[in-house]
Amino acid sequence: MELPSPADVRAAAEAVRPYVRRTPLLRTEVDGRPLLLKLEHLQRSGSFKLRGATNALLAGDRPSTVVTASGGNHGLGVATAAVALGVPATVFVPTSAPAGKVRRIEALGATLVRHGETYAEAAAAALEAASGPGVRHLHAYDAPAVVAGQGTVAVEVLAEAPEVDAIVVAAGGGGLAAGTSLASDGRTTVTVEPERCRAVHDALAAGEPVDVAIDSVAASALGATRIGRVPFGVLSTGRLAPVAPVLVGDAEILAARDRLWEDFRLAVEPAAAAGFAAWLAGLVPGRLPCLVLCGANTDWAPQP
Structure with missing residues (x-):
């Protein structure tokens, strides 16, 4: 099985440059703790995809x-x-x-x-x-080319903020997580999934891809029933960078989504708030993590 390499991610960054937005990186703090938010929900098409x-x-x-x-x-x-x-x-x-x-x-x-x-x-x-x-x-x-393309998000993050020590991504089939790991230059990739939508977490725990049930408010974006073979091949070896799988509940995801709106006026879909939910819960390692807000393709209104 062909696996993409860090060089493939660097080549992808050059290839896609004319067609994608270089999305903003917001430096901020919440509850007195510093963090960075990669505003990838502002990407053309509404997500990193x-x-x-x-x-x-x-x-x-x-x-x-x-x-x-x-x-x-x-x-x-x-x-x-x-x-x-x-x-x-x-x-x-x-x-x-x-x-x-x-x-x-x-x-x-x-x-x-x-x-x-x-x-x-x-x-x-x-x-x-x-x-x-x-x-x-x-x-x-x-697919190797898809994984390499997704990793260009992390390429942009590290070019602008090399001091970041962890990159936090929502995970479904594992493409963004694998691409991030390839591009992270040794930094921890934190994969965040809903408790009832956990293909990456359970595959890493089992040491092989396994089928999982899907039942989450974020299922439309994170609803893979099984991690991809290519992403698993990248993430399971741990040879390039550590991977920290994290699970959060649907209520935490929705609360984090609404807080992104209330605090920053950032309108994202539930999947994109999963990383922020994990960070708010103290589940993200590192002194200065970057959270990738991965998508905004939803029609919603925050609770009054």
Whole structure:
């Protein structure tokens, strides 16, 4: 199995530069403790997923069509990259995909197919549909070029704030976590997942990928039932950087999301608040961590 390298992440940073935003890094403190917030929810397409999708589509020969499956954010990333590169896109989503994400995918001109109740069912249908010459199947997280592209978030963080000693990311199938680990230059990667949506945590605990049940307010973004083989290969070795898996509850995630709004007027989806929830709970190691606010593709209002 081919695994991406730190050099692949550096190459991806150069490749995607014309197509992605260099998102802001906010230095602040909360409750008297310093931290940095990487405002990746301000990325084009509304999440970091544009980075991996763009890098994967730029790799090799340009496909005539790209087919993918998504809970929403990856589909938006692929659809946005496909428009920029002039490639038709078909996105399979489960029937549980949030209406706001589905609406935005269709608005970008991608062909949208609703299939199955879970991401896994949509992914199986997408793989079956991706046949024929010139058709590229693009996995949401289990592909070396996608992982390398996601790691460009951390490249930007460390270029601007090399004193950071931990990078905190929400984890689903593990693509962002693996890319971050590759780019971290020895710093700890903290993976944060909901207690009932924990593919990365349980795989690292078991020493192999395992199937998990999904039931979380953040499931549309973090709802992988199994870590990808490529991300697991990167994260499980620990040869490049330490990985600290953390779990938080849904109530903590929603409270953290609302606090990001109240304190900073940052509107993010639940998955993007998972890292902040872990930090508020004292579960994040390091004196100066950077929390990646990974996405904002949701329609919500904070509680009054």
